[in-house]
Amino acid sequence: MSGADLIVSRIGQLVNPASDRVARGGEAGRLRVERDACIAARDGRICYVGPESGLGSACRPAPGAREIDAGGAVALPGFVDAHTHLPFAGTRQDEFRLKLQGASYQEIAAAGGGIRSTVRRTREIGAGELLAACRLRLDRMLLSGTTTAEAKSGYGLDAETELKQLRALRGLAGSHPLEVVPTFMGAHEIPDEFRGRNRDYLEHLLREVLPQVRREGLAEFVDIFCEDGYFSYAEAEAYLAAAAAMGFRLKVHADEFTSNGAGELAARLGALSAEHLIAVSDDEIAALAASDTACVLLPGVSFFLRLGRYAPARKILDAGGIVALGSDFNPGSSMISSMLFVFHLAVFQLGLTIEQALNAATINAAYAVGRQERVGSLAVGKDLDLLLLDVPDYPYLAYHPGIDPLRLALKSGRVVVRDRRRAEE
Amino acid sequence: MSGADLIVSRIGQLVNPASDRVARGGEAGRLRVERDACIAARDGRICYVGPESGLGSACRPAPGAREIDAGGAVALPGFVDAHTHLPFAGTRQDEFRLKLQGASYQEIAAAGGGIRSTVRRTREIGAGELLAACRLRLDRMLLSGTTTAEAKSGYGLDAETELKQLRALRGLAGSHPLEVVPTFMGAHEIPDEFRGRNRDYLEHLLREVLPQVRREGLAEFVDIFCEDGYFSYAEAEAYLAAAAAMGFRLKVHADEFTSNGAGELAARLGALSAEHLIAVSDDEIAALAASDTACVLLPGVSFFLRLGRYAPARKILDAGGIVALGSDFNPGSSMISSMLFVFHLAVFQLGLTIEQALNAATINAAYAVGRQERVGSLAVGKDLDLLLLDVPDYPYLAYHPGIDPLRLALKSGRVVVRDRRRAEE
Numbered sequence: 001m002s003g004a005d006l007i008v009s010r011i012g013q014l015v016n017p018a019s020d021r022v023a024r025g026g027e028a029g030r031l032r033v034e035r036d037a038c039i040a041a042r043d044g045r046i047c048y049v050g051p052e053s054g055l056g057s058a059c060r061p062a063p064g065a066r067e068i069d070a071g072g073a074v075a076l077p078g079f080v081d082a083h084t085h086l087p088f089a090g091t092r093q094d095e096f097r098l099k100l101q102g103a104s105y106q107e108i109a110a111a112g113g114g115i116r117s118t119v120r121r122t123r124e125i126g127a128g129e130l131l132a133a134c135r136l137r138l139d140r141m142l143l144s145g146t147t148t149a150e151a152k153s154g155y156g157l158d159a160e161t162e163l164k165q166l167r168a169l170r171g172l173a174g175s176h177p178l179e180v181v182p183t184f185m186g187a188h189e190i191p192d193e194f195r196g197r198n199r200d201y202l203e204h205l206l207r208e209v210l211p212q213v214r215r216e217g218l219a220e221f222v223d224i225f226c227e228d229g230y231f232s233y234a235e236a237e238a239y240l241a242a243a244a245a246m247g248f249r250l251k252v253h254a255d256e257f258t259s260n261g262a263g264e265l266a267a268r269l270g271a272l273s274a275e276h277l278i279a280v281s282d283d284e285i286a287a288l289a290a291s292d293t294a295c296v297l298l299p300g301v302s303f304f305l306r307l308g309r310y311a312p313a314r315k316i317l318d319a320g321g322i323v324a325l326g327s328d329f330n331p332g333s334s335m336i337s338s339m340l341f342v343f344h345l346a347v348f349q350l351g352l353t354i355e356q357a358l359n360a361a362t363i364n365a366a367y368a369v370g371r372q373e374r375v376g377s378l379a380v381g382k383d384l385d386l387l388l389l390d391v392p393d394y395p396y397l398a399y400h401p402g403i404d405p406l407r408l409a410l411k412s413g414r415v416v417v418r419d420r421r422r423a424e425e
Numbered sequence: 426m427s428g429a430d431l432i433v434s435r436i437g438q439l440v441n442p443a444s445d446r447v448a449r450g451g452e453a454g455r456l457r458v459e460r461d462a463c464i465a466a467r468d469g470r471i472c473y474v475g476p477e478s479g480l481g482s483a484c485r486p487a488p489g490a491r492e493i494d495a496g497g498a499v500a501l502p503g504f505v506d507a508h509t510h511l512p513f514a515g516t517r518q519d520e521f522r523l524k525l526q527g528a529s530y531q532e533i534a535a536a537g538g539g540i541r542s543t544v545r546r547t548r549e550i551g552a553g554e555l556l557a558a559c560r561l562r563l564d565r566m567l568l569s570g571t572t573t574a575e576a577k578s579g580y581g582l583d584a585e586t587e588l589k590q591l592r593a594l595r596g597l598a599g600s601h602p603l604e605v606v607p608t609f610m611g612a613h614e615i616p617d618e619f620r621g622r623n624r625d626y627l628e629h630l631l632r633e634v635l636p637q638v639r640r641e642g643l644a645e646f647v648d649i650f651c652e653d654g655y656f657s658y659a660e661a662e663a664y665l666a667a668a669a670a671m672g673f674r675l676k677v678h679a680d681e682f683t684s685n686g687a688g689e690l691a692a693r694l695g696a697l698s699a700e701h702l703i704a705v706s707d708d709e710i711a712a713l714a715a716s717d718t719a720c721v722l723l724p725g726v727s728f729f730l731r732l733g734r735y736a737p738a739r740k741i742l743d744a745g746g747i748v749a750l751g752s753d754f755n756p757g758s759s760m761i762s763s764m765l766f767v768f769h770l771a772v773f774q775l776g777l778t779i780e781q782a783l784n785a786a787t788i789n790a791a792y793a794v795g796r797q798e799r800v801g802s803l804a805v806g807k808d809l810d811l812l813l814l815d816v817p818d819y820p821y822l823a824y825h826p827g828i829d830p831l832r833l834a835l836k837s838g839r840v841v842v843r844d845r846r847r848a849e850e
Binding site (some may be wrong): 091093096097100140143144303304306335336337338340341342347348351353354393395396398399400401402403404 | 516518521522525565568569728729731760761762763765766767772773774776778779818820821823824825826827828829
């Protein structure tokens with residue numbers, strides 16, 4: 001058996017989430033911190049974590065093994081972004097000004113803007129151009145410490161474009177180191193062709209689109225926007241049950257602007273996640289906390305839309321729920337691709353403790369995208385997805401917002417970001 | 426006469442504030458935008474701004490002139506940070522956790538934390554170590570686009586340490602490209618030696634410290650923290666009048682947590698700026714708007730302390746006032762050194778338009794630190810303090826928070842930041 005081919009030595013503070021599996025409620029308030037540690041990996045997978053003195057016996061370095069000297073830096077697992085709408089075309093800067101002036105998300109949608117304006121452009125863009133746009137966005141995500149991200153289709157709303165989006169995500173798998181977890185979200189809006197016929201549209205997705213998605217293995221999850229003006233509780237229930245019967249795992253856009261029971265629905269159907277939850281009710285919180293459904297909170301939306309209110313994160317934790325974080329990166333309601341920025345919003349706006357926010361951005365987000373066995377913590381057997389940070393300790397990461405602390409990022413043991421940016425004199 | 430020694434060519438969008446002098450009220454809502462421009466400079470000072478076709482006649486490039494190809498990037502004047510407490514020792518991460526849990530600034534100060542805990546450490550630190558700490562902080566500021574920053578003493582509260590702080594600022598002038606504008610703020614807190622004897626302490630500053638500051642030419646401005654629990658309106662009035670009589674220009678920490686008339690005082694005494702103003706009254710807004718006193722707003726404090734309220738920026742603009750921005754970088758109430766981050770808070774939390782925020786972070790901040798003749802816009806005769814940004818247009822800078830757009834920064838025509846940081850594959 002061959003030895004380790006990569007050693008990351010002289011880690012000043014190695015910071016891991018509360019556990020190597022999902023942390024709920026109070027447990028999510030702590031971290032595991034080791035001083036003066038090292039990590040060894042073989043073929044991109046961790047084979048040792050601990051003091052350097054223990055390295056030899058557990059996972060002997062092979063001749064010619066590469067060594068990365070962390071120089072006392074803080075090490076964290078790579079961030080997992082549990083919710084993005086990555087494969088879109090164009091921006092929505094025109095609407096952005098209206099939003100800053102106070103127009104609501106629903107008002108803009110009613111005026112022909114919103115999701116449907118991105119749908120028009122995403123239908124027009126060529127597959128190669130879409131892939132190229134996604135690659136640049138993933139580069140920016142890597143630079144903010146994200147090494148795994150969920151990504152939803154849903155800017156096509158027709159078979160051809162939805163498949164184009166999902167195939168772009170598959171194209172990324174072979175051409176970009178950031179790992180993308182694909183979700184089918186054809187039920188993101190009602191396309192003009194089906195306006196007023198929501199059930200027909202969902203039936204169309206179930207009969208014409210999802211079978212093809214399954215044949216090509218293009219998505220792991222099915223998600224739906226269950227919200228006033230989009231899909232109702234009853235429509236979502238029938239659609240999700242049918243998608244589950246086809247073998248897809250479930251996610252739900254729930255209670256983003258108004259509470260309609262979608263959070264409870266997610267819990268009842270055993271969805272892996274309910275996402276947004278800004279308007280979630282106390283009853284729904286109780287249902288979610290009693291389930292294994294992760295609450296994926298997206299503070300970027302509240303910030304970007306200037307809503308003045310955030311999801312009740314601490315209430316969910318106090319009830320024993322699972323809190324994870326995502327950026328909701330999309331051109332309309334959260335043009336935020338940085339999980340570091342989301343981490344700051346979680347601490348300063350959502351009211352999470354530093355430890356809760358780090359759990360939510362690592363192991364719990366990994367759980368929410370079905371990847372906790374492989375990523376979300378630095379543990380033997382998991383992928384070596386590692387951030388080295390130029391800060392004195394992990395709380396400093398929250399304490400000094402607006403700096404770029406990332407010195408090095410590894411994805412599956414491969415260097416994907418190396419900081420060479422410096423002030424010159 | 427020699428020609429230009431530096432040409433920045435192929436600027437896709439050159440963005441300047443509303444004017445090359447301070448913009449107040451409605452005027453601060455616009456920018457001047459040129460497409461396909463270039464800038465030429467000689468000895469670090471701008472000698473031409475305009476289309477490339479006009480370059481030859483106005484400011485002919487000298488043989489061997491350096492050319493920087495902007496490659497279609499967006500160009501902005503370097504940010505001016507109108508308010509920092511740069512020369513401090515240590516951090517206050519211990520307090521930071523208490524603040525996140527809801528302890529007030531005043532409660533922490535009453536428990537022996539707050540400004541006085543930084544005073545203890547700043548008294549202890551060696552001059553060389555203080556200078557080194559400041560240099561690292563300025564590096565980080567440069568990386569966020571700040572090319573000029575005001576910096577206050579006020580963590581000494583005794584002659585020796587206040588002078589040590591100001592001498593550190595002077596030391597930076599010879600060893601760091603970011604330009605620092607020094608302010609004496611001995612009246613930042615009441616030191617233990619003078620506890621309960623505010624007037625004696627101010628008298629001490631006026632008799633024992635300020636004369637030495639003036640002899641060495643160590644500060645341009647005098648500032649005072651006029652706030653409940655610190656210095657009263659009457660104390661501030663007498664102190665500021667005496668400092669003005671000694672030849673110092675005035676700044677006032679006014680209405681940060683409670684309204685006590687300090688904003689009106691600043692206007693009445695002709696202070697160049699009133700700073701904070703979270704709690705400013707409508708009467709004071711009227712007085713400030715009728716004066717030439719800039720309102721330096723510091724949204725980082727509201728964000729960092731989770732106050733849930735921000736200075737009434739739009740009210741001040743509607744009244745015709747001058748709005749400028751600063752970071753208030755300090756270890757207690759705003760560990761935020763990035764003016765790009767402050768710009769985002771100004772747009773998303775203070776409610777400024779993108780244009781108002783850019784005026785406030787450039788020309789109006791330059792005015793507030795007495796530098797509008799030299800910096801704050803890209804104009805012939807001013808220093809070439811320039812940012813090249815990797816964004817399609819200037820509104821994108823607001824639209825996509827959390828990315829690092831800075832490709833190149835020039836200070837007085839010298840390259841001080843060059844981006845070589847990339848995702849690797």
